[in-house]
Amino acid sequence: MSLRLRRIALDGFRKFRTPVVLEGLTDGLNIIIEDNETGKSTLLEALRAAFFVRHNTKNQLAQSYAPHGEAIGPRVEVAFEAGGASWSVSKRFLRSAGVELTGPQGRAQGEEAEARLNTLLGAVKDSSRGGDIGSYGALGLLWVAQTEALAVSAPGQIVRDSVTATLEAEVGSIMGGPAYKKVRARVEDQYGAYWTPTGQKKGRQTEARDRLDAAEAASREASQRLATLEKTFTELEAARTKLKVIDREIADETDREARQALVSSLEIARAAVQMLATRRAEHEAASGKVHALEELQRRHVAATDATLTAQQAVDEARDRRRDVGERLAAARLRLADARSALEGARDGRRDARAGLGAGEKLIDKHRRAAANAEARKRHGELLDLERLYREARVVSETAIPAKTVAALEAFERVVAEAGAVVAAGATRIAFSGPTEAILIDGAPITEGERTLTRATKFRFGDAELTVTPPGTAQSADETLAAAKRRLAAALEELDIEDVAAARVRNDAARDAAAEVRTLDARITAVTPADPVIELAAGPEALKLYVSSLGNGGDDPEGELPDMWALTSALESAEDALAKAEGIHESALDGLRRIEEEDAPLATQEAGANSDLVNGRSQIEAIEARPEYATLETDLRPARERAAECAVKLDEAERNATAHDPAAIARKIDVIDARNRTAGETRNKLLTDIARHENTIEIEGGAGLADRAAAACEEVEAARATLERVTMDADTLKLLRETLDEAHNETSARFVGPVAKRAKRHIERLLPGCELAFSEDLALVSVTRGGIAESCESLSRGTQEQLAVLTRIAFADMLLEQGRPVSLVLDDPLVYSDDGRLDAMVEILSDAATRMQVILLTCRDRAFRHVPGNRVTLG
Incomplete structure (x- = not known):
């Protein structure tokens, strides 16, 4: 039964502070390629949280789900298919924790939902603080986070039990049944009373052994004391007998007489040794003289033979070198001609290069002249542009700040508003007709309309009229006057007539600023770099x-x-030089070959000459020695003298052998040592006799025989107890080992099918390999070419690949049992080379035909070509 994920939604889960939804997951291979730090690993952790972490737990793992610095309740929703039905689970952690599971049986919440979810997925309740993936069942093995696949490890107990159930019918055995466990526990309890976990004796065995050791020690002590007493009687009689013998030996005069005779013989032997040394020195002198004369004769003969041989070698070497010398002279002449031609070709190439260089320099001068003319032209343009730039800059700097213009407009608005208030509250009067006789505040009046804002006196001759406008008119008039003063002061400070002039001035400054930017760009354009x-x-x-x-x-x-002509001339000179170099190299090679042929001949001739000179010098040196002139006449009497000395030396050696001083001295030492030992032995025997007599007096009445008999009886009883206990312990040990062997044999029967299924996948990556699994179904070694390699000693890349392949093998076995299976790999195969990566991709693609496979990776290049459903995290 394949488990297929369809939709994953996260909200407030670690780095996903805002809602994120992953949709579009299909049945086969799904590939999610995102950059680092985008939340791929967080997505896998959220899946584990939704399926296996209890909603109401507040352990360390659940605390880590909340985004850093925020106190919210992380939420995960997953829609999936299992057993041909659609399911969905929604979990919220920490704050307002809750879970809801929706499936074919309807909805469930709380503990009921957790129980149903564990039953559906084959998991058990996780009570650890940091999350135990072994309790997650098959998906704990197949949903692989970063670095979890870097080493080959054993599956959890739940997966092992599931695989065992799958293989029970195949192997025909049930491993670890209740009867076995009951018997095994009983045997283990009894085994612990006799043996340690490492197989060392303890408990009842050590107690029985200690009892026997104590009894044997007591028996040995009693028997030893009894035997010692009996031995003391025997040794006392023996010591008294030996004392009598020693007394007789000391009284005997034979050794003293023998010693006197040996001392006389020692004097004679020493004289024979002295004569032997004299004869040996005479023989060595005579033999040395014969050897020196014979050696001189031999050396003269050898030097004469070597001289003749060397003369023949010199003549032969000179004849052979004579033919080679003519060819060597011709080769040297050819090399001299080739060298002359090579020098001429080099001079021609040098002249051609000089002509080409002069031409290039002249062209460079023309280029620089043109560049200088262009620089002068651009310099004139630059001066004009800079003048315009300065003028525009001056105008642009006359701009009035926006705040100042706004203040002027505000002053103008206040003046207008104050004028409106004055117009609204003031008294207006109009005069028409003759006004000469009318005075206003003592001043003549003019014809027309007038606005009164304060009390005003009109005089008509002697009559006087006072007109008083409303009180608000006067204050409004003061406000208007103050506003006009402020406006006039601001305009005077800026040296402008009115607000409209300020606007016109700002417009001109703005246009000038734009012109400054344009001129600055034109200056940059007219002053580029010129590499020439x-x-x-x-x-x-x-x-x-x-x-x-x-x-x-x-x-x-x-x-x-x-x-073009200069370049062609240089090319021709290069060709001529190449030909000359080839001819020179050929001539040089020819000369070198002849020299190589002549070199061993010259060496041979020089060696022969050296041998000839050496031989002649040796002959001259030997013949110059004074003893050479009489060599033949002196050699015969020297040999006769040596023979005579040899005869005398043989006679002296026979005499020295017959009277050996060392042997005589040793005999004298033996007699002295025997006498000295006899005295020491007599003293020791007297001491032993006294000690034995005292021991017999002390131990005689202690009842040692009865104590020895009782100790023997205790030893027999302790030995019987030890034999019985040892038999029981050995029986339990044998029973335990038999159970273990049966258990291991049954385990091996299960490991075989596992290895067979795993090899089907691993064979595609490591052809011809043999796999070895441990009892807990962990891959422990791979055998290639007859050599077993521990998984721990393999490279990180190979370990990672084997970890993925064994997971696929377990997934296939779990599929056979109908377990919910899907494969999720976070950043897989990071240590794989290109060839292994392609092979692993093929294996994963094949596995995707049987189960849903989801790859989370940041390696776009490595998986860009892989066919599959591409899903974006967003």
């Missing part, structure tokens, strides 16, 4: 360069050279 004249970009660099040019002309002297 090594001119940097910027106006300052251009002005500095033009000022350094002075007023000289920019037209170079001379016409442009024909670069």
Whole structure:
């Protein structure tokens, strides 16, 4: 039964502070490729939380679900299919914790929902603080987080039980049944009374052994004391007998007489040794003289033979070198001609290169002249642009700040408002007709309309009229006057007539600022860098360069050279040089071959000459020695003298052998040692006799025989007890080992099918390998080419690949049992090379035909080509 995830929704779960939904998951291979830190691992952790972590737990793992710094309740919703039916689970942790499971049987909440979910997925309640993936069942093995697949590990107990149930019918055995466990527990209890867990004796065995050891020690002590007493009687009689013998030996005069005779013989032996040394020195002197004469004769003969041989070798080497010398002279002549031609070709190439270089320099001068003319032209444009830039900059700097303009407009608005108030509350009067006789506040009046804002006196001749407008008119008039003063002061400070002039001035400044930017861009455009004249970009660099040019002309002297002709000439010179070099190398190789042929001949001739000179010098040195002149006449009497000395030496050796001083001295020492030992032995025997007599007096009445008999009886009883206890312990040990062997045999019968299924996948990656699984179904080693390799010693990449492949094998076995299975791999195969990665992708694609596979990865390049359903996390 394949488990298929369809939709995952997260809200407030770790880094997902806002709601995130993952949809579009299909039955086969699903690939989610996202960058690092986008939440792929968090997504897998959320799946585990939704299915396996209890909603009401507040352990360390659940506390980690909340986003950092926020006190909210993380929520996860998952829609999935299992057993051909649609299901959905919604969980909320920490705050307002709750769970709701919806399926074919309807909805369930709380503990009932958790129980149904565990039953559906084959999981058990997790009571650990950090999350125990072993309690998650099959999905705990198949949903692999980052780094969990970097080492091959055993499946959890739930998965092992499921696999065992799958294979029971296949292997025909039931491993670990209730009867076995009951018997095994009983045997283990009894075994613990006799043996330690490591198989060492303890408990009843050590107690029985201690009792026997104590009894044997007591028996040995009693028997030893009894035997010691009996031995003391025997040793006393023996000591008295030996004392009598020693007394007779001391009284005997034989050794003293023998010693006197040996002392006389020692004097004679020493004289024979002295004569032997004299004869040996005479023989060595005579033999040395014979050997020296014979050695001189031998050396003369050897030097004469070596001289003749060396002379023949010199003549032969000279004849062979004579033919090689003619060819060597011709080869040297050819090499000299080739060297001359090579030098001429090199001179031609050097001239051609010099001509081409001069042409390039002239062209460079023309280029620099053109670049200088262009720089002068751009310099003139730059000066005009900078003048315009300064003028526009001056105008742009006359801009009035926006706050100041707003203040002027506010002042103008206040003046207008105050004028309106004055107009509304003031008294208006109009005059018509002759007004000469009328005075207003003592001043003549003019014809027309007038507005009165304060008390005003009119005089008509002697009559006087006072007109008083409303009180508000006067205050409004004061407000208007104050506003006009503020406006006039602000305009005067800015040196403008009115607010409209300020607006016109700002418009001009704004246009000038735009012109400044345009001119700045034009200045940048007119002052680019010029690599021909090594001119940097910027106006300052251009002005500095033009000022350094002075007023000289920019037209170079001379016409442009024909670069094609110069280049062709250089190429021809290069070809001629290459040919000359080839001829020179050929001549050099020919000379080298002849020299190599001549070298061993020269070496042979030199060696033969050296041997000839050495032989002649040796002959001269030998013949120059004084003893050489009489060598033949001196050699015969020297040999006769050596023979005579040898005869005398043999006679002296026979005499020295017959009277050996060392042997005589040893005999004298033996007699002295025997006498000294006899005295020491007599003293020791007297001491032993006294000690034995005292021991017999003390131990004689202690009843040692009865005590020895009782100790023997205790030993027999303790030995019988030990034999009985040992038999019981061995029986229990044998029974325990038999149960273990049966258990291991049954386990091995289960491991076989597991290895067979796993090999089907691993064979595609490691052809020809054999797998070894432990009792807990963990892959422990791989055998290739007859060599077993522990999984721990394999590379990290191979371990990761084997971990994924064994999980696929277990997934297939769980599918056979109808367990809910899906494969989720977070950042898989990070240590795989390209070839292994392609093979693993094929295996995963094949597995996706049987179950849903979800790959979470950040490696776009590695999985870009893999066919599958692409899903985006967002």
